[in-house]
Amino acid sequence: MWNKAIETMRRPDMEALQLERLKATVGRVYNNVPFYRKRLDDAGVTPESIKSLKDLQRIPFTVKNDLRDHYPFGLFAVPMKDIVRIHASSGTTGKPTTVGYTRADLEMWSECVARLVMAAGATGDDVAQIAFGYGLFTGAFGLHAGLEKVGAAIIPMSSGNTEKQIMIMQDYKSTVLVSTPSYALYMAEVMAEMGVKQSDIALKYGLFGAEGSTEEMRAQLESRWGIIATENYGMSELVGPGVSGECIHKTGMHINEDCFIPEIINPETGEVLEYGEKGELVITTILKEGIPLLRYRTKDITRLIPEVCPCGRTSIRMEKIQGRSDDMLIIRGVNVFPSQVESVLLGMPHISPHYQLEVSKNGFVDALKVIVELEDSSLLESFSQLEALEKSIRHKLQVVLGLDARVQLTEPKTIERSMGKAKRVIDLR
Ligand code: ADP
Ligand code: ZN
Numbered sequence: 001m002w003n004k005a006i007e008t009m010r011r012p013d014m015e016a017l018q019l020e021r022l023k024a025t026v027g028r029v030y031n032n033v034p035f036y037r038k039r040l041d042d043a044g045v046t047p048e049s050i051k052s053l054k055d056l057q058r059i060p061f062t063v064k065n066d067l068r069d070h071y072p073f074g075l076f077a078v079p080m081k082d083i084v085r086i087h088a089s090s091g092t093t094g095k096p097t098t099v100g101y102t103r104a105d106l107e108m109w110s111e112c113v114a115r116l117v118m119a120a121g122a123t124g125d126d127v128a129q130i131a132f133g134y135g136l137f138t139g140a141f142g143l144h145a146g147l148e149k150v151g152a153a154i155i156p157m158s159s160g161n162t163e164k165q166i167m168i169m170q171d172y173k174s175t176v177l178v179s180t181p182s183y184a185l186y187m188a189e190v191m192a193e194m195g196v197k198q199s200d201i202a203l204k205y206g207l208f209g210a211e212g213s214t215e216e217m218r219a220q221l222e223s224r225w226g227i228i229a230t231e232n233y234g235m236s237e238l239v240g241p242g243v244s245g246e247c248i249h250k251t252g253m254h255i256n257e258d259c260f261i262p263e264i265i266n267p268e269t270g271e272v273l274e275y276g277e278k279g280e281l282v283i284t285t286i287l288k289e290g291i292p293l294l295r296y297r298t299k300d301i302t303r304l305i306p307e308v309c310p311c312g313r314t315s316i317r318m319e320k321i322q323g324r325s326d327d328m329l330i331i332r333g334v335n336v337f338p339s340q341v342e343s344v345l346l347g348m349p350h351i352s353p354h355y356q357l358e359v360s361k362n363g364f365v366d367a368l369k370v371i372v373e374l375e376d377s378s379l380l381e382s383f384s385q386l387e388a389l390e391k392s393i394r395h396k397l398q399v400v401l402g403l404d405a406r407v408q409l410t411e412p413k414t415i416e417r418s419m420g421k422a423k424r425v426i427d428l429r
Pocket of ligand 2: 248249310311
């Protein structure tokens with residue numbers, strides 16, 4: 001473990017640490033961020049009135065639009081001279097939001113990532129190929145700093161140029177790959193086309209994040225690469241990657257609770273839910289200086305797991321993200337997450353893990369079409385086999401989604417490959 005004292009801290013000690021840091025954070029934003037002073041005043045919350053962790057629930061939520069309304073720097077809690085780095089969200093769901101880091105924030109960030117990369121199997125002996133895009137996006141810089149901290153040799157490849165990625169991976173004997181799961185899948189495909197085999201590379205671990213993936217996708221990544229695949233989670237508003245990450249037991253992502261307090265709420269009512277209940281993840285940052293956020297609504301749907309993990313870490317874990325509430329499609333009144341479709345498709349024979357969901361309007365009625373690539377185009381010659389496969393996918397989708405969807409099987413390599421976050425949904429409505 002990178003930081004055994006924190007990672008195995010007893011619950012009462014962790015809660016005491018959290019309370020102390022929460023009080024300090026509320027005081028800081030109250031005094032330095034006009035937006036928060038007003039919000040807290042309106043809610044009747046003063047920094048002195050925070051006496052226990054339960055008092056967190058008296059604080060109003062912060063949402064992405066609050067950041068957008070104060071774009072770019074309006075929620076910063078320190079003067080610009082103390083900011084040493086600026087990043088932004090990927091802009092998946094609209095105008096990007098901007099975040100700033102103090103020197104202490106960069107230290108905290110790399111500390112959090114160092115813990116998760118070690119939990120995922122990486123050590124100072126590893127050669128780590130980072131295939132996240134370097135830039136305003138936090139993914140590459142975050143993993144870079146954490147892996148550097150544990151002493152790994154970093155190859156800052158950035159994303160794209162996939163054949164070169166494979167060549168470097170072979171020549172430099174990379175043992176760790178950092179990327180989105182969808183890009184890792186595409187890289188595996190290119191590797192096979194280049195005639196490079198698993199025995200030609202030295203890869204041992206895949207550290208995947210920045211987008212969701214199902215257990216079925218993990219299984220594909222592990223077998224195609226011959227690695228242990230773990231995932232980690234974060235978002236630019238909160239720090240970037242480093243909020244949480246899986247250990248090699250893959251029992252959910254360990255949250256860095258000395259820096260982030262997690263809650264799960266009912267996204268409709270805002271009511272705080274019990275451990276184990278599914279809802280929207282809300283995070284309060286308690287150590288960040290540049291742009292601390294109180295009860296930030298992540299829009300990511302998951303649940304919290306409090307039981308101690310076999311690895312010995314005592315932190316609360318979060319389950320794989322089911323999807324963003326933004327990604328949830330409502331089709332003829334039925335809620336559909338792309339991840340549900342992924343888990344159906346990836347369990348089927350003869351199809352590749354590349355798919356898209358197309359939603360359209362047929363008159364007044366929503367229609368869902370699932371487009372998925374065949375593993376091998378020879379199947380296209382057998383109408384009866386094709387029809388049978390289509391039928392069985394349709395049936396499975398019906399059972400899992402409770403919805404009739406059209407299935408379109410296409411030639412291999414017709415769906416656009418992604419170098420970063422995959423685009424799974426085309427909404428034509
Ligand atoms: P954007 O919100 O514009 O995509 P970010 O690059 O900050 O900007 O991405 C944060 C989001 O990425 C999270 O809110 C979440 O939806 C997604 N994400 C990150 N890691 C994971 C993960 N391990 N599983 C599922 N989703 C993830
Ligand atoms: Zn663990």
